[in-house]
Amino acid sequence: MSQTPNPPALRAEGIVKRFGQIEALSGVAMHVANGEMLGILGDNGAGKSTLLKILTGFHRPDAGQIYVRGEPVAFTSVDHARSFGIECVYQDLALVNGLSIFHNMFLNRELLRPGLLRLLDHKEMRRRAVEALAEIGVNIPSVDLEVGRLSGGQRQAIAVARAVASKARILLLDEPLAAMGAREAGLIIDLIERLKARGDIAIVMIAHNYAQTLELCDRVMLMQHGEVTYESAAKETSVAELLDIIRREYQAARRA
Amino acid sequence: MQDSKSLTSAGVAQPRRALVAVLRQLLMRPEGSIVLVALGLVVYFEATNANFLTNLNLQTLSQFVAAPVIIACGEIMLLICREIDLSVGQLYALAPFIMEFAAKAGLPVVAAMAVALLVCSLVGLTIGLITVYLHVPSFITTLGMLFLITGVTLTLSRGFPADTPGGPTLTAIMGQWGYAEFLWALAVVAVMHVVLRNTRWGLHTIATGGNIIAAAEAGINIDRIKIGNFMLTSTLGGFCGIVEAFRIGSTDPLAGGSNIMFLGVASGVIGGTAIAGGAGTIVGGLVGGIVLGVLQDGFTLQGINAFAFDIIIGAAILIAMITNIYMAGRRGMRPQ
Numbered sequence: 367m368s369q370t371p372n373p374p375a376l377r378a379e380g381i382v383k384r385f386g387q388i389e390a391l392s393g394v395a396m397h398v399a400n401g402e403m404l405g406i407l408g409d410n411g412a413g414k415s416t417l418l419k420i421l422t423g424f425h426r427p428d429a430g431q432i433y434v435r436g437e438p439v440a441f442t443s444v445d446h447a448r449s450f451g452i453e454c455v456y457q458d459l460a461l462v463n464g465l466s467i468f469h470n471m472f473l474n475r476e477l478l479r480p481g482l483l484r485l486l487d488h489k490e491m492r493r494r495a496v497e498a499l500a501e502i503g504v505n506i507p508s509v510d511l512e513v514g515r516l517s518g519g520q521r522q523a524i525a526v527a528r529a530v531a532s533k534a535r536i537l538l539l540d541e542p543l544a545a546m547g548a549r550e551a552g553l554i555i556d557l558i559e560r561l562k563a564r565g566d567i568a569i570v571m572i573a574h575n576y577a578q579t580l581e582l583c584d585r586v587m588l589m590q591h592g593e594v595t596y597e598s599a600a601k602e603t604s605v606a607e608l609l610d611i612i613r614r615e616y617q618a619a620r621r622a
Numbered sequence: 623m624q625d626s627k628s629l630t631s632a633g634v635a636q637p638r639r640a641l642v643a644v645l646r647q648l649l650m651r652p653e654g655s656i657v658l659v660a661l662g663l664v665v666y667f668e669a670t671n672a673n674f675l676t677n678l679n680l681q682t683l684s685q686f687v688a689a690p691v692i693i694a695c696g697e698i699m700l701l702i703c704r705e706i707d708l709s710v711g712q713l714y715a716l717a718p719f720i721m722e723f724a725a726k727a728g729l730p731v732v733a734a735m736a737v738a739l740l741v742c743s744l745v746g747l748t749i750g751l752i753t754v755y756l757h758v759p760s761f762i763t764t765l766g767m768l769f770l771i772t773g774v775t776l777t778l779s780r781g782f783p784a785d786t787p788g789g790p791t792l793t794a795i796m797g798q799w800g801y802a803e804f805l806w807a808l809a810v811v812a813v814m815h816v817v818l819r820n821t822r823w824g825l826h827t828i829a830t831g832g833n834i835i836a837a838a839e840a841g842i843n844i845d846r847i848k849i850g851n852f853m854l855t856s857t858l859g860g861f862c863g864i865v866e867a868f869r870i871g872s873t874d875p876l877a878g879g880s881n882i883m884f885l886g887v888a889s890g891v892i893g894g895t896a897i898a899g900g901a902g903t904i905v906g907g908l909v910g911g912i913v914l915g916v917l918q919d920g921f922t923l924q925g926i927n928a929f930a931f932d933i934i935i936g937a938a939i940l941i942a943m944i945t946n947i948y949m950a951g952r953r954g955m956r957p958q
């Protein structure tokens with residue numbers, strides 16, 4: 367596959383990650399192309415978030431190789447991964463409650479006023495935050511509010527808006543719809559589909575809603591106990607088949 | 623709306639309502655309540671003591687306030703990112719001695735000062751590295767450093783005070799002129815206020831203390847933020863001791879110490895910096911330092927004895943801490 371003239375936007379091979387005694391990932395491979403959306407499903411503790419955090423440069427893998435647009439890379443930091451256009455909505459949202467919405471939206475990507483003093487441009491950040499939220503259509507009373515005062519779904523919308531507003535080329539989403547009401551989830555799904563339609567952005571989404579994931583994604587990947595146990599085009603599988611695989615794996619593990 | 627000719631009883635209600643609104647606005651700010659306390663204390667001591675608002679007493683007051691405020695500027699940054707430095711008062715004593723030795727060795731006084739500050743920043747670097755990479759809580763790291771530096775200063779000085787080097791102009795600018803020390807404190811406050819509110823460093827310090835995982839996930843180098851703030855605090859501690867040495871003309875090896883460190887931390891916390899991290903204000907630290915100074919100075923003028931004074935200061939600090947936590951909850955600023 368690496369010989370194809372058009373390499374996948376993001377590819378990982380043989381990723382291993384240990385936390386002390388726990389092996390969270392034992393040789394995981396994944397790939398996603400531009401214009402494609404990959405869904406990752408699986409049990410709690412299967413290693414989905416860990417895989418994502420390796421792809422964002424947050425964790426360093428113990429073994430394995432990552433390729434961005436065909437080039438092998440070893441991320442040294444989150445900023446390093448971001449320089450390749452990789453943006454993430456983390457499961458815990460990575461928001462600071464005591465800071466305003468607009469400061470959170472520009473956290474570690476602050477806009478500065480011209481000049482040697484490198485002072486923050488609060489005004490411009492506020493203006494662009496308002497714009498970005500208006501574009502998605504989420505209901506936020508004021509971008510000056512502290513994030514700690516928002517509801518769970520509103521916080522999630524802020525995290526998604528932040529990742530999207532930063533012109534990601536590879537967008538990683540860890541359960542982006544988990545806390546959202548139907549209307550807000552609808553808005554975010556619309557947003558994701560618009561991004562997908564652009565064709566120049568690769569999306570990976572972790573989720574627990576099987577039906578929704580099959581509908582939204584082009585391809586799905588099932589993760590269990592640190593391994594990929596199944597992979598298929600979304601059209602060629604069903605919720606029933608996925609649940610069946612999970613049950614079989616679970617029973618095999620119990621017998622072992 | 624109300625014109626001055628028809629200033630009836632209804633017209634009086636208008637400014638009163640405005641006053642209430644201003645007060646409410648002020649109270650919602652982290653440093654708001656303490657500004658009112660400071661004003662109240664000044665009015666009280668001025669009313670009960672004829673010597674309070676005189677030039678001479680204001681000079682004394684400003685000199686008492688300066689050191690805790692400069693120290694507070696560092697400690698506030700550390701408290702915001704959930705750390706503390708207990709050893710800053712020891713650098714306050716060490717820095718003037720290093721300056722003196724460097725000057726005796728032939729360096730110009732300004733260069734000797736730079737050497738002393740550099741040594742202080744290296745001590746801060748050491749504290750930071752131990753805390754961040756060896757995962758020792760800064761409370762413990764700096765407690766050890768406190769004893770270590772005291773020993774070093776006593777050894778270097780052999781227990782004797784040192785005369786401060788430097789010509790008359792430099793000495794006046796650096797601290798001897800009546801308000802010089804306070805002006806230095808104001809300069810540090812101004813710079814640190816801008817750093818906290820208007821630079822990435824300040825914002826990242828708040829983020830690190832508010833939610834360290836989120837800060838790391840956003841790509842902020844949290845280790846660098848913490849180490850940098852330790853270096854800043856240590857350097858300010860040394861600077862503060864140097865300014866004080868120029869004012870007095872000599873330095874005692876046991877100057878500063880835990881007393882000055884506690885006054886600095888207390889100034890910050892009284893001023894509204896959250897003890898639990900994630901929020902703070904430099905201007906509040908200035909006002910907090912002024913409140914402590916006014917209390918000390920005012921009660922001294924009234925002839926209250928030193929034992930009773932400690933009781934009053936202790937109670938004031940406790941009340942301020944309780945208010946701090948209560949107000950943080952009210953403003954919805956309690957960090958996660």
Ligand SMILES: Nc1ncnc2c1ncn2[C@@H]1O[C@H](COP(=O)(O)OP(=O)(O)OP(=O)(O)O)[C@@H](O)[C@H]1O
Pocket residue numbers: 385388390408409410411412413414415416417457
């Ligand atoms: N920082 C860490 N330190 C130690 N162990 C960790 C760490 N992060 C994850 N783990 C462990 O790695 C395993 C995989 O966790 P991970 O968060 O990747 O699961 P997940 O598939 O995202 O689960 P969920 O669906 O519940 O979000 C778990 O056993 C977890 O306890």
Ligand SMILES: [Mg+2]
Pocket residue numbers: 414415416457540
């Ligand atoms: Mg997860």
